[in-house]
Amino acid sequence: MSRSSRRLLTVVATATVATTLAACGSSGGGGDNNSGANKASDTGITATSIKIGATYPLTGVAAPGYSEIPLGVKAYFDYVNNNGGVNGRKIDYVYKDDGYNPTNTSSVTNQLVLQDQVFMVMGALGTPTHNAVVQFLNSERVPDLFVASGSLSWNQPKKYPETFGWQTDYEIEGKVIGNYIKEKFPNAKVGLFLQGDDFGEDGAKGVKEELPASQIVASQTYTSGNTDIGPQIAALKAAGADLVVSFSVPAYTALSQLASLQLGYKPQWFVSNVGSDATLVGNLLKSFSKGAVSGAGPLEGVLTTRYLATVDMKDDPWTQLWQKVWSASGQKGDLTNFEVYGMAQAYTTVQALQAAGKNPTRESLVSAIEKAGGDWKGPLVAPFRYSSDSHAGVSGMTVAQISGGGVKDLTGVETTDNGKDAPIQQSSDEAGTPPANGIPNEKPVG
Secondary structure: OHHHHOOOOOOOOOOOOOOOOOOOOOOOOOOOOOOOOOOOOEOOEOOOEEEEEEEEOOOOOOHHHHOOHHHHHHHHHHHHHOOOOEOOEEEEEEEEEOOOOHHHHHHHHHHHHHHOOOOEEEOOEOHHHHHOOHHHHHHOOOOEEOOEOOOHHHOOOOOOOOEOOOOOOHHHHHHHHHHHHHHHOOOOOEEEEEEOOHHHHHHHHHHHHHOOHHHEEEEEEEOOOOOOOHHHHHHHHHOOOOEEEEEOOHHHHHHHHHHHHHHOOOOEEEEOHHHOOHHHHHHHHHHHOOOOOOOOHHHOOOEEEEOOOOOOOOOOHHHHHHHHHHHHHOOOOOOOHHHHHHHHHHHHHHHHHHHOOOOOOHHHHHHHHHHHHHHOOOOOOOOEOOEOOEOOOEOEEEEEEEEOOEEEEOOOOEEOOOOOOOOOEEOOOOOOOOOOOOOOOOOOOO
């Protein structure tokens, strides 16, 4: 997977958000949007097209892996376009590079909204980067769908009515992880290795809601861009942590594994879904060690979580669909889990557009997600939590273990909600079965 091995740049900047911007048009609304001929019903909508924008780290510290996500999005949108589009409209997908730099995110998001005149932003990646633009998108009344981050920030419908999460949030993931440790490793001395932002903070919050404070013997954070994390790993070792929960992006998962090897430190690792792709982390380990570590071997036995089927699950019907879509796209390279993530987000986006009506408006799109999104079936293993009071994404995940370069499930689907008082439950819900043609068929919400 050579795309994942590109050189890392350590770029970190403080966020700035433009506060004096011209309005980019009405959010529409009113009238019957489900009848008559296709028309230019809102900004970014013509009779024949829907323009969707996004921002991703195509370069910089977070590019490995994450730069592949929009390739998956595009592959699925192209597949839909080649099969008639959404209500006869083709999706025009425009994505821009922000280098995982919040200042750049502000600049390119302004371009998408004010110059490119997108109908919505979908799948914009990153907690610190998207925090730089969420206020702007809401002030412009641009639907801000399915942010590629599990931060709790995206579930604030009163403050940010246009913004929706998508993946399992980090607090819920932390609760599922903490609950598993409580049941399977009750005597473990737990250390935390955390990214120093909402990602790490929300994940640690969930873990602490399930474990007694006395069981957590150390907590260490890293700053994205500073690759010297040896002192943090040494501190975890010195504290006697024999199980380390890591809320880290792939580069820092690799760096933590390399530092552990150098220190002879061998705890049981439990790595967040965000940073546990074995193929990518293995490639990064090889790169960072200059070939001294040849692949994903150090990850064998690492615990993790999942909310989507992975590429090694060859018999899963969703994996089979994504492989079909990828092959039809004509793009080079083997299908990766990051491209699968993008395709799954694109699938949910098509569901939302269908539910918004034949001539969708920004207002009808947001309303449709709130009214119908909680009932959508698709590739995620647990239900969404969408309603007028909740813009939170999927409600659960499974605990899994890295084995042979893939993952094997250790639990069924476990669902919960935010907060210490929300119980963790075994769920009977599973990912839906893909439609025969691979395209959803949601009814408009009227």
